Amino acid sequence: xxxxxxxxxxxxxxxxxxxxxxxxxxxxxxxxxxxxxxxxxxxxxxxxxxxxxxxxxxxxxxxxxxxxxxxxxxxxxxxxxxxxxxxxxxxxxxxxxxxxxxxxxxxxxxxxxxxxxxxxxxxxxxxxxxxxxxxxxxxxxxxxxxxxxxxxxxxxxxxxxxxxxxxxxxxxxxxxxxxxxxxxxxxxx
Ligand code: IMP
Ligand code: MG
Numbered sequence: 001x002x003x004x005x006x007x008x009x010x011x012x013x014x015x016x017x018x019x020x021x022x023x024x025x026x027x028x029x030x031x032x033x034x035x036x037x038x039x040x041x042x043x044x045x046x047x048x049x050x051x052x053x054x055x056x057x058x059x060x061x062x063x064x065x066x067x068x069x070x071x072x073x074x075x076x077x078x079x080x081x082x083x084x085x086x087x088x089x090x091x092x093x094x095x096x097x098x099x100x101x102x103x104x105x106x107x108x109x110x111x112x113x114x115x116x117x118x119x120x121x122x123x124x125x126x127x128x129x130x131x132x133x134x135x136x137x138x139x140x141x142x143x144x145x146x147x148x149x150x151x152x153x154x155x156x157x158x159x160x161x162x163x164x165x166x167x168x169x170x171x172x173x174x175x176x177x178x179x180x181x182x183x184x185x186x187x188x189x
Pocket of ligand 2: 060174175
């Protein structure tokens, strides 16, 4: 799928409704190998008798989170946060709205915030102070992709899947105007 420039094979065109993507950036195999490594690293980081809560940032992290928690080999609880920052465009609106906040108490808990991608850092910089104000036991972040363009992150992710190119990426949970989340690979558009 990597060869031949634009992604125009039949299966992809059928999945995208005929729209061509630029190129595959991460294949399903590359993603699953890396996610397994991240799951192992998270499992090893926390003492086995301590509580662990994985907080997925929806919607973008839903596929990553589902794969990641299945690679965590210790007890873990899962909850979600829903924020929205991009609207329908491909650049950050700079405005982060919290649409759903976890119902579980967070006080005293080891929390791993799971992000699909860190771009400008706006989302992280909005969320982290409000999470910290809730007296967590600890807070770490796990991001599948990091564009490494944000210079003042409120929290550096302890676990990063890939240093991503600055292109706009879709697939494996990432969307453009809600399209392409279901693609099993990550592509640029
Ligand atoms: P930030 O607030 O600019 O760091 O962007 C974080 C959020 O924007 C992510 O959780 C994504 O939902 C979205 N985002 C950033 N870059 C991309 C991209 O390349 N493709 C799709 N969504 C993106
Ligand atoms: Mg999005």
